[in-house]
Amino acid sequence: MIKVNSKGTGNLKGFLLLSAILHIVFLAFMPGTLFYSQPSAPEPPDPLDFFLVDYMPMREEPPEEPVHEPEPVPEPEPEPEPEPEPEVEEIEEELEEPPVEEALEDVGPEELTEPPAEEVEEDLAPEEIEEPMVAEDLLEDLDTPPMEEDITIALETAEEDIMTTDLSEEYVYLPELLPPSSEDIESALEPEEPEEEVIEEEEEPGPAEPQLPQDPVSAVLAKTIPLLPKDAANEGVEGTVEIMILIDQNGVLKEIEFLESSGDDRIDENARLTIERLWEFSGQPKDYYLHLVIDFTLQEVTVEFLDIFFAEEGD
Amino acid sequence: MAKTWLLCLLVLLLAFGVAVAGPEEYIDGEGNLRLENEYIAIFVNLGPENKGRFALDVTGGNPEHDGDNNKPLIYGHPRPWTSYTTVRIDGENYVFGGETSQRAGRDGKYGEVTQEPQVVDGEKIISETRMGGVAVTQVLSFIESTTTGFPDTAKIRYDVTNESDDDKRIGLRVVLDTMLGPNDGAPFRVREEEVLQDKVLIRDEIPEFWQAFDSLEDPLVMAQGDLRGPDLTPPDEVYMTNWGSLADGVWDFNFRPGREFYREGEFELDSAIALYWTADWLAPGETRSYTTSYGLAGIDIVPGLLSIGLSAPGRVIFDDFTQSFQVMAYMQNNLDVTARDVEVALDLPEGFEVIEGSQRHTRVGELEAGGRMQFAWQVAPKDDLIDPEMLNIQVRADASNTDETRATRQVEVMPPAALELNLEGPREFGFIEHAMDPNPFPVYGRVVNTGGSAAYAVQAVLVLPPGLSLVSSDKEHLELGILDPGEEVEFRWMVRSHGRPGDIPMAMEVSSRNTRDISVVENIDVPEWPQGIYLKWDDTERLRPGRVATALVKIGNLGDGVDFEFDLEYPAHLLKPMYISRGQLMVSGEEKLEFTRPDYDPESGVISGFAGDLMEKDDGSGVLARIHFLVRDTGEGMLELKNVKVSDIYGAPFDLGIGDLEFNIE
Numbered sequence: 001m002i003k004v005n006s007k008g009t010g011n012l013k014g015f016l017l018l019s020a021i022l023h024i025v026f027l028a029f030m031p032g033t034l035f036y037s038q039p040s041a042p043e044p045p046d047p048l049d050f051f052l053v054d055y056m057p058m059r060e061e062p063p064e065e066p067v068h069e070p071e072p073v074p075e076p077e078p079e080p081e082p083e084p085e086p087e088v089e090e091i092e093e094e095l096e097e098p099p100v101e102e103a104l105e106d107v108g109p110e111e112l113t114e115p116p117a118e119e120v121e122e123d124l125a126p127e128e129i130e131e132p133m134v135a136e137d138l139l140e141d142l143d144t145p146p147m148e149e150d151i152t153i154a155l156e157t158a159e160e161d162i163m164t165t166d167l168s169e170e171y172v173y174l175p176e177l178l179p180p181s182s183e184d185i186e187s188a189l190e191p192e193e194p195e196e197e198v199i200e201e202e203e204e205p206g207p208a209e210p211q212l213p214q215d216p217v218s219a220v221l222a223k224t225i226p227l228l229p230k231d232a233a234n235e236g237v238e239g240t241v242e243i244m245i246l247i248d249q250n251g252v253l254k255e256i257e258f259l260e261s262s263g264d265d266r267i268d269e270n271a272r273l274t275i276e277r278l279w280e281f282s283g284q285p286k287d288y289y290l291h292l293v294i295d296f297t298l299q300e301v302t303v304e305f306l307d308i309f310f311a312e313e314g315d
Numbered sequence: 316m317a318k319t320w321l322l323c324l325l326v327l328l329l330a331f332g333v334a335v336a337g338p339e340e341y342i343d344g345e346g347n348l349r350l351e352n353e354y355i356a357i358f359v360n361l362g363p364e365n366k367g368r369f370a371l372d373v374t375g376g377n378p379e380h381d382g383d384n385n386k387p388l389i390y391g392h393p394r395p396w397t398s399y400t401t402v403r404i405d406g407e408n409y410v411f412g413g414e415t416s417q418r419a420g421r422d423g424k425y426g427e428v429t430q431e432p433q434v435v436d437g438e439k440i441i442s443e444t445r446m447g448g449v450a451v452t453q454v455l456s457f458i459e460s461t462t463t464g465f466p467d468t469a470k471i472r473y474d475v476t477n478e479s480d481d482d483k484r485i486g487l488r489v490v491l492d493t494m495l496g497p498n499d500g501a502p503f504r505v506r507e508e509e510v511l512q513d514k515v516l517i518r519d520e521i522p523e524f525w526q527a528f529d530s531l532e533d534p535l536v537m538a539q540g541d542l543r544g545p546d547l548t549p550p551d552e553v554y555m556t557n558w559g560s561l562a563d564g565v566w567d568f569n570f571r572p573g574r575e576f577y578r579e580g581e582f583e584l585d586s587a588i589a590l591y592w593t594a595d596w597l598a599p600g601e602t603r604s605y606t607t608s609y610g611l612a613g614i615d616i617v618p619g620l621l622s623i624g625l626s627a628p629g630r631v632i633f634d635d636f637t638q639s640f641q642v643m644a645y646m647q648n649n650l651d652v653t654a655r656d657v658e659v660a661l662d663l664p665e666g667f668e669v670i671e672g673s674q675r676h677t678r679v680g681e682l683e684a685g686g687r688m689q690f691a692w693q694v695a696p697k698d699d700l701i702d703p704e705m706l707n708i709q710v711r712a713d714a715s716n717t718d719e720t721r722a723t724r725q726v727e728v729m730p731p732a733a734l735e736l737n738l739e740g741p742r743e744f745g746f747i748e749h750a751m752d753p754n755p756f757p758v759y760g761r762v763v764n765t766g767g768s769a770a771y772a773v774q775a776v777l778v779l780p781p782g783l784s785l786v787s788s789d790k791e792h793l794e795l796g797i798l799d800p801g802e803e804v805e806f807r808w809m810v811r812s813h814g815r816p817g818d819i820p821m822a823m824e825v826s827s828r829n830t831r832d833i834s835v836v837e838n839i840d841v842p843e844w845p846q847g848i849y850l851k852w853d854d855t856e857r858l859r860p861g862r863v864a865t866a867l868v869k870i871g872n873l874g875d876g877v878d879f880e881f882d883l884e885y886p887a888h889l890l891k892p893m894y895i896s897r898g899q900l901m902v903s904g905e906e907k908l909e910f911t912r913p914d915y916d917p918e919s920g921v922i923s924g925f926a927g928d929l930m931e932k933d934d935g936s937g938v939l940a941r942i943h944f945l946v947r948d949t950g951e952g953m954l955e956l957k958n959v960k961v962s963d964i965y966g967a968p969f970d971l972g973i974g975d976l977e978f979n980i981e
Binding site: 224226227228229230233234235269270273274277298299 | 390392393396397416417418558559578580581582583585
């Protein structure tokens with residue numbers, strides 16, 4: 001509980017009066033009140049704060065003229081790109097900053113849009129590295145002598161390529177497999193003259209057995225790779241046929257036997273007709289068989305020759 | 316009451332039925348995008364392989380013949396891949412659409428499909444592929460057949476746009492793997508020839524149309540390809556050969572005149588046709604269109620011992636570009652014995668004659684049992700002026716051991732297309748602050764077809780003299796497309812004046828594929844532009860104490876090359892100059908033009924010694940300088956230009972109006 005005596009009451013009144021006067025004075029001079037006066041504009045520090053500034057693309061001229069154009073308004077023709085006008089505060093800052101011209105020169109449009117040359121070089125670097133690596137690999141490959149197996153495989157592949165990638169009607173003639181001339185046949189039929197010593201050792205030199213080329217491909221003088229029939233391709237049908245061809249000693253086709261059908265008559269028929277009509281065979285000492293497989297896929301057709309052998313009597 | 320409701324329901328159903336009677340679109344059971352009407356269907360492969368390749372079916376076909384219903388016109392079930400289009404760009408062969416692993420087009424290059432096949436406006440299927448800097452759009456739609464008069468024909472169009480920065484040498488080849496019902500190897504019928512072996516037609520040899528059917532006795536499907544016509548682009552070469560050869564060769568192919576249409580690599584007949592548009596230069600940004608059509612043939616067949624098929628356009632138009640039409644007749648001996656003393660005759664109305672082709676009266680002699688012959692006549696009016704009328708054309712075939720057979724066909728002569736033009740610019744111009752108003756201004760063109768038939772590929776070009784130019788967004792060439800009889804089209808260009816005064820002529824030239832080029836000239840009166848130098852606040856809202864306001868020193872219509880000097884007086888108690896910057900006239904690209912730094916006297920309120928050289932500027936209008944003032948106080952004041960000297964490049968002074976600027980700061 002607060003007790004207040006008369007003396008204390010007088011002190012309190014004086015304090016309150018003083019406080020009220022101070023508050024009134026303070027409030028009267030606050031901005032926006034009765035005695036507040038706007039600070040005068042800063043005097044120009046003559047003439048140091050006056051600058052000629054080289055061209056700063058300001059906000060482009062607004063359409064000063066009232067627009068009376070008929071709709072639709074055409075696209076304006078390109079003019080210098082405007083920039084927003086600086087506010088007062090910004091100007092004051094700019095006054096302390098280096099001249100705008102320098103700033104503009106420092107930051108050219110190219111610098112803003114294009115990466116530094118060094119960066120470009122860095123970007124290109126991986127490609128530059130990759131190429132020599134590839135080249136080195138190739139050099140290594142070339143330097144390394146091929147294994148004998150590799151050579152064999154390569155030759156086989158090459159031979160297969162010659163015979164199986166011919167998708168056109170172009171005939172492939174293998175010069176070494178042209179029909180033998182009469183002289184060749186005679187020479188082939190004549191037994192090779194054995195060396196004298198051998199003759200001496202052999203008691204009775206019998207007639208030489210007829211030979212077939214080891215590679216069945218070489219018995220085919222001309223061939224066209226059959227194609228997957230259009231209607232089968234249209235239905236997405238693929239298939240493989242295994243065929244035995246009987247050829248007489250004059251190279252004339254005698255019979256085509258399907259050891260395995262593709263399951264699609266169109267494919268079988270096209271294989272048969274292609275061989276019948278477009279293939280040519282070499283003559284051999286006796287009738288002979290060619291055993292082959294033709295694989296028809298949507299992407300390609302391949303022919304694989306499996307075997308060649310003489311026909312038995314009566315075949 | 317129930318009857319009324321029933322009637323209303325019936326009317327609604329009928330109305331709905333009519334509303335949906337147009338082409339129908341859907342994805343078919345095989346995954347193709349299909350657009351069909353009551354005659355034929357176009358269906359397009361949606362890929363991923365062979366995307367964009369198309370084929371055609373008959374739906375209802377010939378209304379008088381059920382044998383063709385739902386039969387193929389182009390090989391393509393379940394998914395089209397055998398017909399394809401090659402775009403030859405600078406010697407490289409690109410195949411339109413998605414890649415393939417199949418035989419047709421396997422060796423071609425492929426671009427990127429940038430627009431999946433889709434139906435647009437319910438009436439056409441559009442797809443787009445970009446390849447080698449070129450955008451190619453395939454547009455497939457229905458059009459009326461010239462011989463049937465029904466929309467039973469597919470219009471096949473390719474729009475090729477050079478999107479690169481270089482000229483491109485571009486050609487096009489369209490392969491159509493024709494198929495008439497189950498017959499994939501039907502011969503082609505070209506003029507008087509039944510084509511059964513490899514054949515090429517070059518330029519003038521190319522007929523208006525070719526046809527294909529298997530038999531006159533009971534043809535399942537009768538097809539026709541149009542090669543010439545007002546809405547078509549005649550190919551340079553047409554090859555008829557087997558499909559296999561065209562499948563293997565994406566541009567050049569194994570062509571052997573005299574070889575039958577046995578599919579290369581197989582032993583079945585399979586005819587196909589390739590239309591070539593040889594390579595020609597296309598400038599950057601330009602577009603070239605190639606259009607052809609294929610669909611059902613209108614052949615009137617009269618059965619008999621000597622049966623006759625007669626075909627001719629249902630409507631013909633005689634104009635500056637078309638002076639004749641083609642009539643074809645087919646005859647087949649259905650006797651078991653040789654027909655003897657066979658004669659064929661063409662009867663034409665008065666005023667018409669045969670100018671090319673078969674004799675009007677042909678003595679055939681003997682025609683073996685089952686033998687076929689065909690005849691073609693190019694028919695033209697004897698006089699230039701032909702009134703619209705219906706022509707009756709008749710072909711008679713007779714033999715000594717049969718009865719005579721007659722086939723008749725009606726041909727309607729239509730009046731040609733005729734275009735009328737109008738060009739209109741502003742009647743007068745005003746000025747706002749030294750600037751002509753309006754500028755740029757609109758120029759309206761109008762083209763109306765007052766003729767009796769459609770005008771095709773209509774183009775309008777605006778020709779402007781020096782002193783006027785188009786705004787950059789407008790093109791002087793406008794493609795107006797097809798204008799049907801009575802149809803009118805209005806368009807607009809925005810033109811800018813560069814200050815050359817006088818009565819200036821503008822011209823509009825209009826051309827089309829089947830009308831003469833015509834033009835119209837319109838004069839506009841461009842007034843003398845007032846010249847002046849004046850002041851303007853950039854934004855009067857900034858005229859407030861404590862803010863920065865910008866005054867613009869502007870000139871108007873001073874032409875090229877200006878030297879200038881002036882001083883500027885301002886009320887120093889209201890404004891304090893902060894800085895001055897160049898106007899856009901004082902900058903030319905990256906280069907800052909000569910601009911002398913003025914002197915500043917804060918006591919007198921004068922900025923003196925503005926000077927510069929504008930060199931060459933467009934029309935000598937714009938902002939010379941910007942003066943940025945700090946607004947000090949409220950009150951009225953004036954900015955004044957003093958000691959103004961403006962001269963041209965020869966030193967001759969301009970007689971200028973000078974515009975000072977009064978203002979009030981509140």
